[in-house]
Amino acid sequence: MSAPPRPTPKPLVVPAALAVALLALPIVGLLQRAPWSTLIDRLTSPEILDAIRVSLIVSISAAVLCLLLGLPLAWVLARHDGRWTAALRILVLLPMVLPPVVGGTALLFALGRRGLFGEWIDRWFGITLPFTTAGAVVAATFVALPFFVTTVESSLRDDGASLDEAAAAIGASPWQTFVHVTLPTLRPSIAAGLALSWARALGEFGATITFAGSLGGRTRTLPVETFLALEQDPQTAVAVSVLLLVVSLVVLTVLRGRWLTR
């Protein structure tokens, strides 16, 4: 499958090597500071186990929400063209560009107890999102959604609408077409989108701490725990970072091996 190796043009060698160094050196720096001998003890303390539990609940829920909300949105974006679709696409990309802390503040302004919509949600349903695990899920979904939508949308575009048209020609309804024709071909990109959005949700910090706060067992995720640990116990912060690093390496490796190679 792969193309025969070609000689790399000389002017590309040095910048490419610099790029590799920029990406790899921080990892090396982190690993050489890691407290290997006490790693297991540090990662199994009650606080960290709590944070691992919260992180798993929040990141998996966020990934599932990305699937439930992002898949329909990706379909809409891929199958429509026009000014509104273009505007919508920019809206989808915004959380990638916004500093997460700003995203969290914006979420507070919209969904907080004194927020534009949050005030009504609070009054009508008695639900207050900030400072709850559900709030942390909302913050994580906000930042992770673009990763899912863009991954699935580009795959939907590549596959084109011709299969859909063929299915329609033999009498399939739009919903039948979506379930029996579109979804099966999308499986690899849905898996990739899920993994990417899950990884982004797992590493999420700024929007979470701004919107959901930080309370052990409820909203204190691993990145928040890491940030706090840096104040007093940097070794534990490094240990948690190594854990997050290993988890992402595993996910990305599996991803590349299983799904990204077609």
Added chain:
Amino acid sequence: MRARVAMWFAIIATLLFTACGGGSSRVAMAPSSMTTLTDEIDDALSSDTEWVIAGSARLVGQLADGASADVLITADRETMQSAIDQSLVADEPIVIAGNRLVLAIAPGNPGEVERLEDLTSADLLLGVCASEVPCGRLAAEAQATLGIDIAADTEEPNVRSLALKITNGELDAGLIYATDAADLGLATIDDSRLEGFVTEYLAASVRGEPSDITMFLTSDPGRRLLADRGFTLP
């Protein structure tokens, strides 16, 4: 083609050098709670100051990792002691100010908080600082000494983020520093039992030369400024 590449190189090189080249100004490391003082200190001193503002422990961490500075100010004694233990400061630190813990309430007092004991109610949305940072240590100390178990909904990583969540009404009340309450115009509940919970601000020179920032903050105008912003004076 070649000319264009050369032009881009020149532009990038210029940007890199401008970004890296520092001026000859002094560098002061100060805790987050002193943010509101930096403009006035700048006005009072003749030469420029580059302020590095962060949590005290993080500032000491930066010094340990090789950051350079002229003066280090910490928001508590313990953090300054860790800087001394790592030989990061050159002279004996002096106490320049203190900061009291106060019970601040959200505008309009939506939670109808009247006294410290109300903070044990699970129905209210309450916040304290995380125990890893000075304001959180002080809050933990106060809770233990006074026998009040605050039903906190969040333990914020710094006093500023906590104070802002009270200001915008997302939290009903919380224990913050007097200076942040004064700066944000938050109403506080007077309780003499909180008076003993004060954190001391210490300043030390990093390179050994006496710092004019420390001199200013211990002078009469400096002390007036500190008192004006809600700090207590040594």
